Amino acid sequence: MDQKTTVTLLELAAKSLLNNEPAAIHALDEIPRDLFVPLFNAAFLGGHKTILKAMVRVWPFRCLHIGSLNTRESHYDILEAMIDGLQMLPAKNSSSCKIQQNFGSLHVCCRNLQIDRMSGHRSILQFVDLGCIDHLEMDQANLSEVVTLLARVIHLYSLTLYNMPYKYFERRNFRSFLLCLGRLDNLQELSLSFFCLTNQLYRLLSIGTAGILNLAGGERGTLRVVPRQLDTLYLPYCSLSDRDVTVLSESSQATHLRVLSLSNNHFFSEVYEPLQTLLEKVSSTLQHLEIDNCMITDSTLSAILPALSHCTHLNFLSFAFNPITMLVLKSLLQHLTSLMKLKYVIYPVPLHCYEEGNFHDSLDRQKLAEVQAQLEAMLHGAQRDDMKWVTCDFHSTRRRFNTDVWP
Numbered sequence: 001m002d003q004k005t006t007v008t009l010l011e012l013a014a015k016s017l018l019n020n021e022p023a024a025i026h027a028l029d030e031i032p033r034d035l036f037v038p039l040f041n042a043a044f045l046g047g048h049k050t051i052l053k054a055m056v057r058v059w060p061f062r063c064l065h066i067g068s069l070n071t072r073e074s075h076y077d078i079l080e081a082m083i084d085g086l087q088m089l090p091a092k093n094s095s096s097c098k099i100q101q102n103f104g105s106l107h108v109c110c111r112n113l114q115i116d117r118m119s120g121h122r123s124i125l126q127f128v129d130l131g132c133i134d135h136l137e138m139d140q141a142n143l144s145e146v147v148t149l150l151a152r153v154i155h156l157y158s159l160t161l162y163n164m165p166y167k168y169f170e171r172r173n174f175r176s177f178l179l180c181l182g183r184l185d186n187l188q189e190l191s192l193s194f195f196c197l198t199n200q201l202y203r204l205l206s207i208g209t210a211g212i213l214n215l216a217g218g219e220r221g222t223l224r225v226v227p228r229q230l231d232t233l234y235l236p237y238c239s240l241s242d243r244d245v246t247v248l249s250e251s252s253q254a255t256h257l258r259v260l261s262l263s264n265n266h267f268f269s270e271v272y273e274p275l276q277t278l279l280e281k282v283s284s285t286l287q288h289l290e291i292d293n294c295m296i297t298d299s300t301l302s303a304i305l306p307a308l309s310h311c312t313h314l315n316f317l318s319f320a321f322n323p324i325t326m327l328v329l330k331s332l333l334q335h336l337t338s339l340m341k342l343k344y345v346i347y348p349v350p351l352h353c354y355e356e357g358n359f360h361d362s363l364d365r366q367k368l369a370e371v372q373a374q375l376e377a378m379l380h381g382a383q384r385d386d387m388k389w390v391t392c393d394f395h396s397t398r399r400r401f402n403t404d405v406w407p
Contacts, residue, residue: 014039018048025054033060040064049081056082063109111135118145131155134186139163143173150180157186158232162193178203182225189259190226191234201235201244205251228252232259236290240265245274254281261290263318272300279307286311292346293321298328309335318346320392326350326371333375333389337382345389347375 017024017031017039024039031039036055043051056064064082109132118141130152137160138146146161159181181187181204197204204225230253245267248254260282279286289311301324308314317336329350336342353367368391375389 010035010038014042018042018046021051024051028054028058036060044078049078052078053081143177147173147176147180155186156184158189159187160191161195164195178225185227187227188230189232190230192238194237197238197240199241199243202247205247205253226253229256231256233257234261236261236263238265240267242267242271242274245278249274249278249281254278256285257282258285259288260286263290263292266295272303276304276307279304283310287313288316290318292318296322298325301328305335312339313341314339315341316344320346320348322348323351324348326352333378337384343387347389347391349391
């Protein structure tokens with residue numbers, strides 16, 4: 001009998017027990033350990049709170065892995081029932097008063113924590129061991145709340161913050177935020193979206209004392225906040241300036257970046273040197289690049305093409321919603337077909353496909369179809385049928401998102 005058949009039989013046995021809850025609960029002291037996990041999974045998915053409550057009381061393993069939970073879904077009630085089952089003393093009051101009696105005995109470990117609106121989750125967080133968290137994602141929290149939470153994490157691997165209200169970016173809170181980041185020695189992924197960083201990126205990155213003095217007008221500060229081993233950096237909608245890109249290109253972190261997103265920052269236009277230098281710096285490591293809606297023009301794209309074509313590990317490139325002509329788009333394709341690891345490119349609709357060359361105007365679908373056919377032919381001629389080039393226009397994308405996201 002192979003392993004797959006054995007698993008199936010265990011699942012069938014678990015489902016059979018769930019059909020008779022009293023019998024299942026009575027048999028918990030006698031069923032083999034191998035049946036506990038499939039029985040638990042089936043009870044969890046089926047919402048059998050009574051059985052779950054009984055099972056956790058006699059759980060034979062040291063850890064109980066319950067997977068992904070969302071406090072806005074029905075799973076919250078199931079989690080509450082399981083916590084009820086973990087009581088070491090007879091329950092006379094609510095489940096929360098269980099927890100208080102046995103605080104220290106119960107270890108609720110969460111690896112990946114996502115918080116939408118911090119104010120509604122403070123009571124839950126007091127029972128979670130934040131030292132276990134390695135991925136933290138927070139939406140619509142003020143900076144003081146972020147600082148309070150970051151002070152309790154120890155081994156954070158990934159941090160994602162977005163929709164941070166600008167009014168909370170007081171100097172004191174931002175300084176505390178930087179101090180917390182400086183303690184995250186294991187951080188490898190950092191994502192800050194809708195996070196106002198205009199001319200502030202030098203405070204996160206290491207560029208050396210001379211660079212700090214030159215860019216900050218004499219201000220001295222910590223030489224390193226974000227760890228040097230950082231390999232993933234998302235900074236969309238951060239109001240970055242060309243000075244910020246210069247700082248990034250001169251930082252020690254740039255030599256390790258595998259994933260980089262600078263989308264929706266209007267700092268390029270005709271200033272291309274910072275981006276060119278940055279691409280040269282990351283050419284030996286970069287695998288994923290997003291520079292959508294950055295006001296990159298023909299002249300800028302042509303200037304950075306040599307550096308971009310040296311990014312030999314690149315496998316994904318997105319530069320949609322930039323005002324590019326068909327001539328430069330074709331030139332880009334010719335340069336990039338030599339990158340054998342590059343498999344997926346999202347390109348902007350060329351300007352001639354819009355009325356009066358403005359991508360805020362109506363789109364000519366026939367012209368776009370002709371563009372797509374030409375690019376497909378060029379890829380085939382270069383024997384790069386494995387490389388996929390796709391596009392999305394401004395209006396269809398805008399309809400999928402809230403209009404306040406787009407400038």
